Amino acid sequence: MTAHQGADRPRYAYLGPAGTFTEAALRQVVTPEEATYLPQVDVVAAIEAVRSGHADRAVVAIENSVEGGVSAVLDTLATGDPLMILGEVLVPVGFVLAGRPGTAIGDVRRVAAHPHAWAQCRRWLAAHLPGVVHVPATSNTAPAALLAGSGDPVGFDAALVPPPAVEHYGLAPLAQAVADNPHAVTRFVVVGPPGPVPPRTGSDKTTLVVHLPSNQAGALLEMLEQLATRGVNLSRIESRPIGDSLGRYSFSMDAEGHVEDERVAEALMGLHRVCPHVRFLGSYPRVDAPHGDVRPGTSDADFRAARTWLTALREGRAH
Incomplete structure (x- = not known):
């Protein structure tokens, strides 16, 4: 996350000024000696600095354990030129x-x-x-x-x-200590231009933006079935207005797993088949533990075995 080809020091945009929780998150990613810090007036400006080429990466808050998703970040990543999430960090929050x-x-x-x-x-x-x-x-x-x-x-x-x-x-x-919840934590993500997906670690997260396949009864279920039937668990899902008319929503979600995992890849193909818009925002190492175990029948070995069996059926080698 810290290297940038063609520059001596990578440039990181973040919500400033100095002393913000975002700066604390940024320091977990890269030190001031390793990168140039570019404080911004808001999170949208930090993300747009990457799109415009004025920054190589941005560190922005995406979710708080008390307030939920950060709408400005979710909406900015959902539209405009594609960007990718490359990693995440957690910062305890107190005031x-x-x-x-x-x-x-x-x-x-x-x-x-x-x-x-x-x-x-x-x-x-x-x-x-x-x-x-x-x-x-x-x-x-x-x-x-x-x-x-x-x-x-x-x-x-x-x-x-x-x-x-x-x-x-x-x-x-x-x-001192005026926050209502002493255990509050904020999740920050590192955002960069599209490029190679960080390698699979076995404890990963995939972030997506998906539009419903229709406005009919059962459309949300149809979308979620693409994930559930492949054994892909969601750790976060939030609806956001698309903005072109009332009643039209997209869904921002974090799925447990990596695009290289068979179950996640199959689910993405299912979403692509039935939904009019799927934006892949990246697969990256997660900093917390997965919420659930891989369901029986949905491991990589299970998918490969099923594919081998189907190939044998098509070639007349199995019954």
Whole structure:
């Protein structure tokens, strides 16, 4: 994931500024000594930087254990010039309520936060700062950078920020560990231009975008049967509006397995036969354990044995 032909240092776009959870994910992929970090104003800009050639890779959040899929990332990957997911990393998520030095928590009336951060702290906020106003931010550290600025009014009194951002931006912690779920985690993916699929490891994930075969009753079942009958388990499936009219949806999904696995390949061919649009977003090593075992009759050996038997039948060598 870190090599780039024809350049001394690969360029990685990510949601900035410094101190975001995305930067923490990026540091798991490649160090600042190995690559050039390109902070972007939002996740769409990070992905489009790869499409335009201004970056070689992008690291973006795709799923949170509390809030689910990141719609902007799912929708941007589902349309436009094809891109591929090359890998994934997990980052634990926690927040601190921080302000400028000298700020007292009793003075806080407006809190800046990324919408996902606000959603993950809403119960704590309701209990400790009832009536506080949410000021949306473009990233988890954008309000920290504003608070650390010239001292001019910024339109809010405090911000929900990642713990490392407090020291990085010279802020004062007003309350620690304010997230409602201490076990929250965000999944980030490494996105690059189309190319060779990362080799199969035996613990892989395949990401797809699929449109339903029709708008009739049973269309979703018909689509899912292509996976279920081949023993392909889904670890994530989300509907997203196609956008051309009301009531038309596509499905973003993560399937357990690799495109080189017989069952996954057969399922992809089945989807291609019955669905009007299938976008393959890559097969890549997964960082967590598979949710289920391979169902009997759907291993690579089972598919190969069935194919050998069918060939023998066609050639008159078996009955």
